[in-house]
Amino acid sequence: MRMQWISWFLSSKGNEYFCEVEEDYILDRFNLTGLNTEVQHYAQALDMITDNLDEEIQDDLRGNLDLQARLLYGLIHARWIVTARGLAKMVRTSTSLVMHPDPPPPRHLARPQLEKYKRADFGRCPRVLCQSQPLLPVGLTDVPYEKSVKLYCGRCEDIYSPKSSRHGSIDGAYFGTSFPHLLFLVYPNLIPPKTGPVELGLPGRGGEVDSSRRSRRIREEQEAQAEGVGEGMSTASVASKADRYRPRIFGFQVNEIAKLQRWQEAVRDRQISRLEELEENA
Structure with a gap:
């Protein structure tokens, strides 16, 4: 029998990011240590x-x-989605990954995360070169009441804030710091390519709509850049203050991404040095 409180929680507005934690997992006190x-x-x-x-x-x-109870379920949820059963349930809509997928949940319950990922329910990356890559939820800390949930892009490997204020107020600890990167490690076929079109698209969306959205994103990005570089502030100083997001699994950096980020930061440092020289000579 399905737990009524969980059904109510998942169907509440603003909780669309959450998935259903199996009853057996919650009732096993070892999992709640x-x-x-x-x-x-x-x-x-x-x-x-x-x-x-x-x-x-x-x-x-x-x-x-x-x-x-909301706090407890959120912390249980963060542990559940990084377990073998939790990850399998996340991708149960893909028959190529799960031999015996579970039947789909009722409409009022949260959809599996892969289905949400394919439908871009978590949003799409605002960067133009990412070509509307769907995002995944991630926390910046595993400690509750410190940081709200962010959205991770597998292409540019950066994080963004949810557009909706309801989703922006969700605690990041309810998803933890490991979920998207562990999902990509367990299911490498889900890793998005760095170039080319996005395969996980929304069905029935015309090119005209995508084009208008892309144009709107370009304008918003340009406006954000204009606001970020204010009068009296150099481009080099703004670039040097930009923080890099470092993907981690259980506190440890992902090896290949860590190597890539070291190279990217070396390139960025060289570009900043060039900008500083150009500004000094101008």
């Missing part, structure tokens, strides 16, 4: 998630319990 120190009223919050909460609980405590 250490979460009792992260969540107040841990036992009652777990009872609320599993629909075992006492109906006679005080109303003032129930409001706080709802917040703690």
Whole structure:
């Protein structure tokens, strides 16, 4: 029997990024090790998630319990999506990867993450050269209440903020710092090419719509660049302050990406030096 609280949570507006955590995973207390120190009223919050909460609980405590239950489910969700079963469920819509895919969930529940990825439910990369590459959610820290969720592009390997304020307020710890990179390592055929068209497109979208969106992105990018380089600020100084996102899996940098980023940063440093020389001679 499906847990009613989880069904309600997944169907709530703003929670479209989440997927359904299997009931067996939640009921196995080993999987929840250490979460009792992260969540107040841990036992009652777990009872609320599993629909075992006492109906006679005080109303003032129930409001706080709802917040703690959301926090607990988010932290469980971050652990679930990087397990073997969680990753398999993420890609269960691809019959080439899963021999016996599960039946599709009801409409009111969250879709598997790969289906969301193909439909670009998490958004598309705003960079023109990425050609509307679909994004994946990622956290900048595994500690709750520190950073909101970001969206990772597998092409440019950079991160972006969600367009919707509802999604932008989701805690990044609910997805963790490892999900997109671990997904690409386990399923390398999902790694997007660095050049060429995006294969994971939305069905039924005409070229005219894509062209208009691309033009709008170009204008927005140009406006953002114009705002970023204000009067009195040099291009070199702005470039030197730009932070690089470093993909990690369980805290460790991905080897191939780390090597590539070292080369990219060396190229960027040379370009900054050239810009500084040009600005000095101007």
